[in-house]
Amino acid sequence: MTRKWARVGLIALTVSLGLGSIAEAAGVLTIGRREDGTTFDPIATAQNVDFWVFSNVYDVLVRVDKTGTKLEPGLAESWDISQDGLTYTFHLRDANFSDGTPITAEDAAFTLLRIRDNELSLWSDSYSVIDTAEATDAKTLVVTLKTASAPFLSTMAMPAVSVVSKAGMESMGEEAYAEKPIASGAFTVEEWRRGDRVILKKNPEFWEADRVSLDGVEWISVPDDNSRMLSVQAGELDAAIFVPFSRVEELKKDPNLKVSADPSTREDHLLLNHEHEPLNDPKVREALDYAIDKQAIIDTVTFGQAQVANSYIPAGALYHNDANLLRPYDPEKAKALLAEAGAEGVTLDYVVNAGNEVDEQIAVLLQQQLAGAGVTVNLQKMDPSMTWDMLLNGEYDLSVMYWTNDILDPDQKTTFVLGHDVNMNYMTRYQNDEVKQLVADARLEMDAAKREAMYMKIQELSKADTHWIDLYYSPFINVSRANIEGFTQNPLGRFFLEDTVKN
Amino acid sequence: MQIGRRPMLGFGLALLAGALLVALAAPLIAPFDPIFQDGTMRLQPPSLAHLFGTDNFGRDVLSRVIWGARIDLQIAVLGVVFPFLIGTAIGTLAGFFGGWVDAVLMRIIDVILAFPFLVLMLSIIAILGPGLKSFFIAMALVGWVSYARLIRAQILVLKTQDFAVAAESLGFSRMRIMFRHLLPNALAGSLVFVMSDAVLVLLGGAAISYIGLGVQPPVAEWGVMVAEGQAFVTTAWWITVFPGLAIVLLAFGFSLVGDALGDLLGVRE
Numbered sequence: 001m002t003r004k005w006a007r008v009g010l011i012a013l014t015v016s017l018g019l020g021s022i023a024e025a026a027g028v029l030t031i032g033r034r035e036d037g038t039t040f041d042p043i044a045t046a047q048n049v050d051f052w053v054f055s056n057v058y059d060v061l062v063r064v065d066k067t068g069t070k071l072e073p074g075l076a077e078s079w080d081i082s083q084d085g086l087t088y089t090f091h092l093r094d095a096n097f098s099d100g101t102p103i104t105a106e107d108a109a110f111t112l113l114r115i116r117d118n119e120l121s122l123w124s125d126s127y128s129v130i131d132t133a134e135a136t137d138a139k140t141l142v143v144t145l146k147t148a149s150a151p152f153l154s155t156m157a158m159p160a161v162s163v164v165s166k167a168g169m170e171s172m173g174e175e176a177y178a179e180k181p182i183a184s185g186a187f188t189v190e191e192w193r194r195g196d197r198v199i200l201k202k203n204p205e206f207w208e209a210d211r212v213s214l215d216g217v218e219w220i221s222v223p224d225d226n227s228r229m230l231s232v233q234a235g236e237l238d239a240a241i242f243v244p245f246s247r248v249e250e251l252k253k254d255p256n257l258k259v260s261a262d263p264s265t266r267e268d269h270l271l272l273n274h275e276h277e278p279l280n281d282p283k284v285r286e287a288l289d290y291a292i293d294k295q296a297i298i299d300t301v302t303f304g305q306a307q308v309a310n311s312y313i314p315a316g317a318l319y320h321n322d323a324n325l326l327r328p329y330d331p332e333k334a335k336a337l338l339a340e341a342g343a344e345g346v347t348l349d350y351v352v353n354a355g356n357e358v359d360e361q362i363a364v365l366l367q368q369q370l371a372g373a374g375v376t377v378n379l380q381k382m383d384p385s386m387t388w389d390m391l392l393n394g395e396y397d398l399s400v401m402y403w404t405n406d407i408l409d410p411d412q413k414t415t416f417v418l419g420h421d422v423n424m425n426y427m428t429r430y431q432n433d434e435v436k437q438l439v440a441d442a443r444l445e446m447d448a449a450k451r452e453a454m455y456m457k458i459q460e461l462s463k464a465d466t467h468w469i470d471l472y473y474s475p476f477i478n479v480s481r482a483n484i485e486g487f488t489q490n491p492l493g494r495f496f497l498e499d500t501v502k503n
Numbered sequence: 504m505q506i507g508r509r510p511m512l513g514f515g516l517a518l519l520a521g522a523l524l525v526a527l528a529a530p531l532i533a534p535f536d537p538i539f540q541d542g543t544m545r546l547q548p549p550s551l552a553h554l555f556g557t558d559n560f561g562r563d564v565l566s567r568v569i570w571g572a573r574i575d576l577q578i579a580v581l582g583v584v585f586p587f588l589i590g591t592a593i594g595t596l597a598g599f600f601g602g603w604v605d606a607v608l609m610r611i612i613d614v615i616l617a618f619p620f621l622v623l624m625l626s627i628i629a630i631l632g633p634g635l636k637s638f639f640i641a642m643a644l645v646g647w648v649s650y651a652r653l654i655r656a657q658i659l660v661l662k663t664q665d666f667a668v669a670a671e672s673l674g675f676s677r678m679r680i681m682f683r684h685l686l687p688n689a690l691a692g693s694l695v696f697v698m699s700d701a702v703l704v705l706l707g708g709a710a711i712s713y714i715g716l717g718v719q720p721p722v723a724e725w726g727v728m729v730a731e732g733q734a735f736v737t738t739a740w741w742i743t744v745f746p747g748l749a750i751v752l753l754a755f756g757f758s759l760v761g762d763a764l765g766d767l768l769g770v771r772e
Contacts, residue, residue, distance in 0.1 A: 299545075300545060
């Protein structure tokens with residue numbers, strides 16, 4: 001008798017425990033991605049894999065909204081800008097770190113000076129405009145700039161300036177903090193199994209904690225595209241990012257899945273090395289632009305899920321020039337231009353990232369298209385760890401790369417690509433002093449209308465020079481189970497997991 | 504040799520002969536240009552017009568498999584011939600002369616064997632630049648060690664046997680003893696190994712191309728085709744399955760011939 005009851009009790013216990021764990025698991029969102037992150041120190045990385053998780057774990061002073069077009073208050077409730085544009089006063093809201101301590105202006109000042117001065121920072125240049133950052137009281141941060149800077153406020157929204165705890169950083173040390181940080185955002189890092197997954201738990205101290213419905217999030221790395229998709233189809237994962245273009249149609253047919261294509265700021269382009277003959281001749285670069293059938297690339301590589309690019313500033317992003325020149329596919333005109341430039345029968349070396357499906361496909365297509373204009377292309381498949389150095393050292397003629405914006409303002413990308421700043425204008429060795437001056441002037445111009453006009457001009461001039469060849473704008477394509485709601489990205493890549501619901 | 508009594512040998516030889524025939528006749532039998540892209544015919548399943556279907560660029564998979572036979576046979580044959588020749592020569596010298604010649608050669612082999620095979624291959628190719636030529640050179644530089652060790656062991660055994668001692672006492676030259684008397688008897692094991700090595704080289708070539716250091720696009724090679732079709736394996740199986748089958752059949756052919764040769768020559772692996 002007693003034994004029988006003991007058994008019943010045991011079963012009841014097991015069932016209730018089982019149910020308990022199911023109920024708990026129901027609130028955890030599992031997301032498959034290609035690779036694991038590298039750090040939780042915001043300043044020590046420039047990679048999307050890290051940035052996208054930072055936005056779940058940290059908050060910033062100023063946020064970018066869901067449409068990716070406006071700035072909105074984050075940890076700073078409001079801000080004032082002095083008449084001369086040199087002094088920014090941020091008023092912080094009442095908010096706590098995950099360890100329960102208040103987030104103060106002191107922490108915010110520490111964060112800004114750290115990204116400017118710390119040796120680990122990959123972003124020192126972008127924040128060198130900051131002269132001083134001081135907390136005048138617990139909730140007021142005053143930042144003074146060396147020069148006026150139109151994009152400054154946008155740079156306050158970048159995940160690299162996620163607000164970190166000064167006391168925490170000092171007591172734990174930078175290395176430990178980068179491993180298991182003190183959170184200022186919607187989730188805390190419960191566990192990081194390097195190379196496998198990041199386990200996040202809801203942060204009850206988050207100032208918007210009632211907005212968060214999920215109990216936790218797991219970012220799981222599943223490098224193989226096919227297995228990642230199969231895991232979502234089988235229900236082992238709730239969602240997966242980086243859906244290959246080739247799989248979209250098939251996944252859309254599955255009633256258990258939702259496939260989303262969120263507008264992004266990604267732009268794919270063909271880099272041209274202006275230092276190599278005959279690419280130093282603008283006519284030859286123009287000819288190559290005419291020789292490339294961008295729509296065919298979109299049809300073949302992205303299965304129609306992209307838009308032909310006409311400017312280095314992507315469609316939908318701030319100051320995109322919709323009327324910018326778009327050279328149509330015209331192999332005859334390309335041949336004529338090449339003949340004019342005396343560059344018929346030219347042979348070019350094209351560096352391809354081996355193992356990158358999209359890169360390899362574009363390469364094979366471009367090789368055939370350029371052959372149509374009499375240009376011979378030698379493909380050199382290289383390990384991705386080597387290609388970046390080859391491009392930097394100028395050991396290439398052609399190579400395809402892409403860029404996604406980190407901030408709302410076009411200044412960051414423009415400076416890297418056309419501002420004659422670092423990396424030889426994104427490895428192209430492009431030289432145009434008029435453009436260089438305009439980029440510098442646009443950074444200082446505080447009048448939005450005048451600034452917009454300057455950016456239109458920059459886009460026209462750089463297109464006329466064919467500084468590189470714009471190929472296409474593609475969306476972020478993600479897939480989730482039908483019971484997941486609000487799993488979306490804004491054009492800068494930020495996931496709004498605080499609004500994601502698992503039914 | 505009585506092939507009739509050895510159906511597996513016959514089958515293996517038939518596979519190899521078939522591959523050779525396809526490779527030689529590629530321009531005649533391939534229905535399409537293997538690198539021609541037809542944007543309107545992308546990812547077509549197998550049909551009468553395209554027996555093996557088309558790939559994501561609209562290229563005919565059958566034609567690519569046929570042309571690929573040329574490259575893959577070349578890989579299997581050249582990737583084995585050079586190591587075989589070099590290894591045989593060095594192994595014979597080491598085994599016959601012994602002493603310091605043997606010691607030096609064996610230490611060189613030890614050094615090469617100390618590195619993992621693929622790592623050494625990759626570093627040599629990385630220095631020479633990607634491409635098939637580099638692959639063959641790397642194969643020749645790295646692959647000979649197995650042959651040298653096989654031959655050396657055989658020669659060491661053979662040179663103490665009666666016929667060798669008799670030849671020596673008859674005053675035959677060293678060259679004559681080495682190449683007319685010892686080597687032919689020592690070769691059996693290597694010949695069998697050649698066949699299984701061809702399979703490994705074939706797969707190695709495919710692996711090297713897979714990571715971008717071997718055959719460069721748009722040239723059709725079976726390993727590359729499998730790698731490129733991987734992305735479409737759930738939606739367009741024909742891009743990977745047919746070149747994959749081709750690799751399997753050619754490898755199978757080499758294995759069968761190798762096995763049968765081993766039986767015939769009385770070699771146990």
